[in-house]
Amino acid sequence: MEKKRIVVKIGSSSLTDDEGKLSIEKLREHVDALASLRTHGHEVILISSGAVAAGCMGMGYLSRPDTVVDKQSAAAVGQSLLSQAYADECKKHRIVAAQLLLTKDLYKNANATISKLLERNVLPIINENDSVSAEELTFGDNDMLSALVSGLVHADILMILTDINGIYQDNPRTNPQAQKYLHLHEIPDELIDATSSDSSTVGTGGMKSKVEAARTALAFGVQVFIGSGTGSEKLVDIFKGKGDGTYIGVKTTMSV
Ligand SMILES: Nc1ncnc2c1ncn2[C@@H]1O[C@H](COP(=O)(O)OP(=O)(O)O)[C@@H](O)[C@H]1O
Ligand SMILES: N[C@@H](CCC(=O)OP(=O)(O)O)C(=O)O
Secondary structure (H helix, E strand, O other), X not given: OOOOEEEEEEOHHHOEOOOOXXXXXXXXXXXXXXXXXXXXXXXXXXXXXXXXHHHHHHHOOOOOOOOHHHHHHHHHHHHHHHHHHHHHHHHHOOOOEEEEEEOOOOHXXXXXXXXXXXXXXXXXXXXXXXXXXXXXXXXXXXXXXXXXXXXXXXXXXXXEEOOOOOXXXXXXXXXXXXXXXXXXXXXXXXXXXXXXXXXXXXXXXXXXXXXXXXXXXHHOOXXXXXXXXXXXXXXXXXXXXXXXXXXXXXXXXXXX
């Protein structure tokens, strides 16, 4: 298998249980899958959401808060829990993990650090620095952050993992008849217009922010997958073109 540079983005919805709390079981499965992708020789960078969700309980919030300061405070509590959980699970695979908390205005400064970490076989784990990100200058969700990082590091592939198995013509939670796109060559304006920003209870941006991110990544020459999966081989399967989701792009790095 040819070595590729792969950015994997994991949304809050794929890291939490039914009550919206951080699920160590789910996080463990993601780390197992990331480890397998690395074992196949690929360079892997992780963009992980989940700080706000992970911090809600410690802050005494019963559900995801609405105000910026409440979300920022929950993220401050949750980011350290998230980072510790990744470090613990990575250690089981003898993987050293690094944490990078980026902001929209300064994210490009991380380029050299990410390159050095990859050179030393360290797994970069990136999130937005929620606690200091000003409302008018925030990514808000990590979809666009993952697309911009993919461009910055000249990634070959961006895999966006979420709680739904691809892009549908309409939100399948409200319209069960909606049809799924298996493969898209590009993201037309009509698709962005038709895609909803309705998200899960823990996520932000819904499918709209993911298709917008996919369009940005495509413009950088990065092939994109949006979908879900289970088990330690799910990322390798996505790479092989056997993922449960939507493949986007004209290149054939992933054997779609
Ligand atoms: N056209 C669509 N196709 C698929 N999912 C959609 C669509 N429109 C809205 N959604 C919603 O997007 C949600 C995923 O977005 P989000 O909650 O932000 O996830 P994440 O936390 O992984 O970023 C799904 O649970 C689904 O309900
Ligand atoms: N940076 C935030 C991400 C916010 C968010 O909900 O993102 P996502 O789940 O990717 O839609 C966090 O870690 O909670």
